[in-house]
Amino acid sequence: xSNLPADFIKRINSQFADAGQFLKGLEDDKLWSVRLHPxxxxxxxxxxxxxxxxxxxxxxxxxxxxxxNPLFHAGNFYPQEASSMFLQYLLGNIAGYLxxxxxxxxxxxxxxxxxxxxxxxxxxxxxxxxxxVIRSRAWILHENMTKWGYSNVVVxxxxxxxxxxLPGFFNLMVVDAPCSGEGMFRKDPAAADQWSxxxxxLCAQRQxxxxxxxxxxxxxxxxxxxxxxxxNPAENEENMQWLLTQADAECIEVDLNDLWNITSxxxxxxxxxxxxxxxxxxxxxxxxMFRKKEPAGKVSSKKNKKDKGKIKIKLPDGLFGSEDLVPxxxxxxxxxxxxxxxxxxxxxxxxxxVFGAGIEAGEIMRNExxxxxxxxxxxxFNRDFYPLVGLNREEALHFLKGxxxxxxPEGKGWHVVKYKESLLGFIKVVGNRVNNYYPKEWRIxxxxxxx
Ligand code: SAM
Numbered sequence: 001x002s003n004l005p006a007d008f009i010k011r012i013n014s015q016f017a018d019a020g021q022f023l024k025g026l027e028d029d030k031l032w033s034v035r036l037h038p039x040x041x042x043x044x045x046x047x048x049x050x051x052x053x054x055x056x057x058x059x060x061x062x063x064x065x066x067x068x069n070p071l072f073h074a075g076n077f078y079p080q081e082a083s084s085m086f087l088q089y090l091l092g093n094i095a096g097y098l099x100x101x102x103x104x105x106x107x108x109x110x111x112x113x114x115x116x117x118x119x120x121x122x123x124x125x126x127x128x129x130x131x132x133v134i135r136s137r138a139w140i141l142h143e144n145m146t147k148w149g150y151s152n153v154v155v156x157x158x159x160x161x162x163x164x165x166l167p168g169f170f171n172l173m174v175v176d177a178p179c180s181g182e183g184m185f186r187k188d189p190a191a192a193d194q195w196s197x198x199x200x201x202l203c204a205q206r207q208x209x210x211x212x213x214x215x216x217x218x219x220x221x222x223x224x225x226x227x228x229x230x231x232n233p234a235e236n237e238e239n240m241q242w243l244l245t246q247a248d249a250e251c252i253e254v255d256l257n258d259l260w261n262i263t264s265x266x267x268x269x270x271x272x273x274x275x276x277x278x279x280x281x282x283x284x285x286x287x288x289m290f291r292k293k294e295p296a297g298k299v300s301s302k303k304n305k306k307d308k309g310k311i312k313i314k315l316p317d318g319l320f321g322s323e324d325l326v327p328x329x330x331x332x333x334x335x336x337x338x339x340x341x342x343x344x345x346x347x348x349x350x351x352x353x354v355f356g357a358g359i360e361a362g363e364i365m366r367n368e369x370x371x372x373x374x375x376x377x378x379x380x381f382n383r384d385f386y387p388l389v390g391l392n393r394e395e396a397l398h399f400l401k402g403x404x405x406x407x408x409p410e411g412k413g414w415h416v417v418k419y420k421e422s423l424l425g426f427i428k429v430v431g432n433r434v435n436n437y438y439p440k441e442w443r444i445x446x447x448x449x450x451x
Contacts, residue, residue, distance in 0.1 A: 003192050025278030032060040033082040040076045054085035070396040074422035075147030080113040083275040083282030091121045093254045101126040102171035110137035112144035119150040127341045131156045142355045149379040151359045156352040160213035165351040167216050167297030173224045177207045183229035183284020204234040220296045227287040236286040237267035248294035322380040334361045373437045376423040386416045402443040404434040
């Protein structure tokens with residue numbers, strides 16, 4: 001790579017005995033990969049070999065045009081960097097440390113790679129709070145989590161310090177910290193242009209602040225997974241060691257398959273795992289897991305008892321194919337969520353800025369139930385509740401662009417649009433007109449006229 005900063009090369013040369021090969025590895029071809037949704041089918045992709053540490057993860061021979069694949073918009077797969085999928089392997093290894101229905105926080109979650117993976121791994125158990133501090137990115141996270149379809153997810157837009165209001169609440173916390181991004185240099189050469197020694201140092205300081213802000217919200221015996229996509233020791237092993245000195249915690253180690261060529265990094269009593277470009281088939285990544293040994297605080301029971309004035313709400317019969325969902329009113333909308341999550345939702349919504357929780361089902365307007373445009377993506381949505389309209393690929397892309405090029409369906413009112421067997425959203429037939437209810441913010445902006 002011609003644009004690697006001189007200071008970066010200097011540090012790599014002093015950091016690695018095989019620095020020459022490391023730097024040559026940064027010249028290798030870019031890697032593309034996706035993770036398939038375990039509960040949906042259909043992807044229209046040419047899959048390459050499987051990612052060995054993640055079920056449902058696949059390398060791709062070239063980067064597909066995701067925007068023009070309606071099954072991407074249906075949430076059937078998520079483009080994710082292969083190294084990041086290692087989280088699935090780690091989660092499989094720590095399951096024994098966690099309760100059956102854990103409370104999980106993904107602190108820096110946008111655009112949603114790790115959160116969609118965690119949601120699939122939980123498969124409806126417990127609750128996942130998927131948080132992003134930057135508001136515009138939190139809406140992207142909300143879109144991706146909505147399309148992924150699990151009902152036990154809360155999307156929030158909070159600063160890490162806000163989680164101090166929830167002492168000891170979470171059994172598992174993922175801190176995929178903002179970092180100097182050295183691991184992305186191969187894929188995104190522009191990242192190298194933004195790099196500087198000063199910025200990398202600032203990142204390391206900020207990560208410490210984030211870790212300390214989050215730590216109180218972790219329960220005793222809870223697990224914190226810390227990751228970055230950089231090779232910088234100050235952001236990786238030195239921060240790992242720093243956390244071990246600040247808190248009563250221990251690193252959790254896992255067995256690695258030698259064929260994966262993932263590097264176990266031992267540093268002053270801690271162990272992390274690193275993905276280097278000349279060794280592992282993935283972009284740069286570092287991850288370490290900590291178990292909190294010290295006692296944690298408790299969320300005050302006052303909040304638990306907060307009664308917002310119960311309103312009697314009912315969801316239309318048969319809207320969901322699952323008995324376990326209960327309706328919860330939040331800011332004039334009806335959400336459906338598993339009863340276990342509904343029990344803690346008061347605590348979460350009184351402490352955090354909630355963008356979405358469970359399944360946004362709809363609202364009552366003039367005594368009529370008006371479905372939310374997000375409803376068809378919910379895994380528990382009963383696909384026979386509204387009439388279905390099948391579209392071909394071109395019609396589906398027009399729908400995703402906010403227009404309508406299909407036939408006008410018979411029958412008035414709400415219809416759900418599908419491409420192949422995957423649901424894409426709502427239309428409403430009014431007279432001989434079709435109104436498109438695909439959310440404006442989600443619409444394809446690309447020109448599709450000359451496909
Ligand atoms: N976990 C995400 C995924 O897998 O798709 C990627 C997260 S990215 C590495 C780091 C995230 O941290 C970004 O979304 C960024 O907006 C967010 N961030 C930026 N400043 C932050 C801060 N001070 N505290 C917490 N998160 C921050």
